[in-house]
Amino acid sequence: MTRTDHDVLGIGNAIVDVIGHADDAFLERRGLVKGTMRIVGAADADLLYSEMGPGVEMSGGSVANTVAGVASLGGRAAYIGRVRDDLLGRVFRHDITAARVTYRVPAAKEGPGTARCLILVTPDAQRTMNTYLGACVELGPEDLDRSLIAGAAVTYLEGYLFDPPKAKAALREAAEIAHAEKRKVSLSLSDPFCVERHRADFRDLLERHIDVLFANEIEICSLYETADFEAAARAVRGHCEIAVLTRSAKGSLIVTEEGTHEIAPAPVPQVVDTTGAGDLYASGFLHGFTRGRPLDVCGRLGSLAAAEIIGHVGARPEASLKELASKAGLA
Amino acid sequence: MTRTDHDVLGIGNAIVDVIGHADDAFLERRGLVKGTMRIVGAADADLLYSEMGPGVEMSGGSVANTVAGVASLGGRAAYIGRVRDDLLGRVFRHDITAARVTYRVPAAKEGPGTARCLILVTPDAQRTMNTYLGACVELGPEDLDRSLIAGAAVTYLEGYLFDPPKAKAALREAAEIAHAEKRKVSLSLSDPFCVERHRADFRDLLERHIDVLFANEIEICSLYETADFEAAARAVRGHCEIAVLTRSAKGSLIVTEEGTHEIAPAPVPQVVDTTGAGDLYASGFLHGFTRGRPLDVCGRLGSLAAAEIIGHVGARPEASLKELASKAGLA
Numbered sequence: 001m002t003r004t005d006h007d008v009l010g011i012g013n014a015i016v017d018v019i020g021h022a023d024d025a026f027l028e029r030r031g032l033v034k035g036t037m038r039i040v041g042a043a044d045a046d047l048l049y050s051e052m053g054p055g056v057e058m059s060g061g062s063v064a065n066t067v068a069g070v071a072s073l074g075g076r077a078a079y080i081g082r083v084r085d086d087l088l089g090r091v092f093r094h095d096i097t098a099a100r101v102t103y104r105v106p107a108a109k110e111g112p113g114t115a116r117c118l119i120l121v122t123p124d125a126q127r128t129m130n131t132y133l134g135a136c137v138e139l140g141p142e143d144l145d146r147s148l149i150a151g152a153a154v155t156y157l158e159g160y161l162f163d164p165p166k167a168k169a170a171l172r173e174a175a176e177i178a179h180a181e182k183r184k185v186s187l188s189l190s191d192p193f194c195v196e197r198h199r200a201d202f203r204d205l206l207e208r209h210i211d212v213l214f215a216n217e218i219e220i221c222s223l224y225e226t227a228d229f230e231a232a233a234r235a236v237r238g239h240c241e242i243a244v245l246t247r248s249a250k251g252s253l254i255v256t257e258e259g260t261h262e263i264a265p266a267p268v269p270q271v272v273d274t275t276g277a278g279d280l281y282a283s284g285f286l287h288g289f290t291r292g293r294p295l296d297v298c299g300r301l302g303s304l305a306a307a308e309i310i311g312h313v314g315a316r317p318e319a320s321l322k323e324l325a326s327k328a329g330l331a
Numbered sequence: 332m333t334r335t336d337h338d339v340l341g342i343g344n345a346i347v348d349v350i351g352h353a354d355d356a357f358l359e360r361r362g363l364v365k366g367t368m369r370i371v372g373a374a375d376a377d378l379l380y381s382e383m384g385p386g387v388e389m390s391g392g393s394v395a396n397t398v399a400g401v402a403s404l405g406g407r408a409a410y411i412g413r414v415r416d417d418l419l420g421r422v423f424r425h426d427i428t429a430a431r432v433t434y435r436v437p438a439a440k441e442g443p444g445t446a447r448c449l450i451l452v453t454p455d456a457q458r459t460m461n462t463y464l465g466a467c468v469e470l471g472p473e474d475l476d477r478s479l480i481a482g483a484a485v486t487y488l489e490g491y492l493f494d495p496p497k498a499k500a501a502l503r504e505a506a507e508i509a510h511a512e513k514r515k516v517s518l519s520l521s522d523p524f525c526v527e528r529h530r531a532d533f534r535d536l537l538e539r540h541i542d543v544l545f546a547n548e549i550e551i552c553s554l555y556e557t558a559d560f561e562a563a564a565r566a567v568r569g570h571c572e573i574a575v576l577t578r579s580a581k582g583s584l585i586v587t588e589e590g591t592h593e594i595a596p597a598p599v600p601q602v603v604d605t606t607g608a609g610d611l612y613a614s615g616f617l618h619g620f621t622r623g624r625p626l627d628v629c630g631r632l633g634s635l636a637a638a639e640i641i642g643h644v645g646a647r648p649e650a651s652l653k654e655l656a657s658k659a660g661l662a
Contacts, residue, residue, distance in 0.1 A: 054390065056387055059385065086418070091386070
């Protein structure tokens with residue numbers, strides 16, 4: 001295999017989060033399903049913003065969070081995603097660049113503004129997300145930087161990219177470029193409703209192009225249309241080299257052709273906000289994976305990174321994950 | 332005394348904070364003095380932003396934080412401060428309104444953008460602030476809502492308002508309107524360098540117009556040009572009805588003509604970011620004061636609100652201060 005420029009290249013929706021607190025009654029009155037993501041138009045986003053409590057703005061985007069986590073672990077990370085040349089776009093670019101992630105996509109000079117996601121955190125620390133896709137809607141194959149993909153050990157694709165209409169073609173093309181260079185391709189299923197909307201496309205992409213799959217319990221069950229997690233875990237075996245199945249407080253399960261590894265969750269003194277838990281689990285796992293660590297160590301790195309992120313508000317690490325990994329004997 | 336519409340009306344610089352982490356070497360290389368605030372121009376703000384790490388955007392502004400805290404304690408709060416009709420201005424308005432603070436000042440349609448403050452949090456949880464005043468520069472007597480001042484039990488003035496050139500006249504006029512209605516006027520000294528820049532004006536305002544003064548140890552020592560805190564505490568006695576002197580981990584001292592009350596700090600499991608500690612102390616104290624509570628209870632409410640804010644990143648409360656006060660037997 002030729003030399004790599006990056007360990008992990010992420011391709012996803014470039015989003016700035018607006019995180020606020022809400023109670024269950026607020027979600028109910030607006031028909032929001034706790035723990036999920038829905039796409040909203042500009043008018044709905046404005047209305048919800050006017051109704052929600054005070055917010056904190058910070059860069060987000062599922063796979064963008066993952067690559068920021070990889071960089072925090074000391075890995076070489078890069079990102080492809082689309083923003084506008086507006087204030088939120090400048091915030092997104094500043095934050096991902098300051099996190100030492102290579103980000104070269106120029107800001108769009110026209111079209112909808114930079115995407116934002118209104119995140120409502122309930123007292124149980126669960127998050128419910130409302131995404132206005134904005135500038136992400138136009139992401140397509142023309143935004144792919146072929147040399148960046150060719151030079152990355154793993155290209156990591158965001159399942160949410162099935163939502164913007166042209167991005168599906170970009171995902172397929174990115175996977176083809178990566179495999180032509182004998183690189184690995186990874187995918188996150190992102191969200192159960194997202195799986196619901198695009199099940200056939202997801203299964204097709206998985207079986208043709210994916211080496212490492214990330215899914216949580218509900219997502220993998222939705223993918224195989226079963227309520228039985230064990231059945232879903234059996235179903236995914238053989239469809240990809242490694243399936244990483246996360247189960248919140250129950251830890252995670254790593255499924256390969258050869259067998260399974262059960263990973264315990266890392267301890268968290270107080271769960272404050274679960275936003276980004278899956279994203280950061282992927283950071284830890286992929287960092288270990290690109291360093292050639294055994295799969296159980298990859299899983300423990302995932303648990304460690306997820307534990308850091310759920311201890312505070314927001315989906316980008318506040319502490320150096322490299323130092324945390326080192327303290328835990330996983331560096 | 333006639334009926335009041337609000338317990339506390341704050342007048343201050345309306346600012347959105349950009350909070351990031353930095354180490355001591357970063358501050359040193361840029362000649363920044365830890366724990367203080369400096370005013371920067373637009374170009375310096377852009378340069379520092381490009382050099383600093385990933386940030387979190389959230390509404391700030393010292394006195395705006397205080398009135399948000401008063402509202403969180405269940406008090407009736409209002410605010411006067413100047414923003415532009417830009418994205419940060421909309422964020423500021425959303426957040427303070429969503430915190431249930433009356434805020435009626437229309438956004439400026441021209442001139443510099445909404446103010447922002449680049450806050451660098453060092454590993455010792457201290458914060459160092461770099462403020463681009465933007466739209467705040469134009470605040471003047473014409474922005475005062477006389478009926479709002481006349482209807483507030485306490486009008487609380489931000490010392491930082493001595494920095495924008497026209498605001499000094501607004502502070503004096505606000506104090507005169509309030510006193511003409513037999514209301515109370517309170518002032519925060521804000522920052523030691525701010526005291527240094529405007530010492531004579533501060534002493535003049537204090538002696539003519541201020542009933543309740545808030546200052547930390549360094550600020551009160553700077554005001555009276557002494558290194559001896561006890562001497563400063565003696566000097567301020569008689570210049571205002573109540574002087575509230577905060578001393579970080581050493582607690583606070585309430586000085587009146589009749590005597591002094593020493594207040595212990597409230598316990599904090601982990602100090603994460605001291606941004607807003609003084610602002611929120613003022614929330615608790617003024618809330619107790621406007622409810623006619625004994626001065627030691629006012630001080631304990633101040634300590635409780637300050638303890639909440641330093642346990643997380645940012646200067647607006649994440650928890651309901653009313654519930655915390657109730658649990659502590661102070662409601």
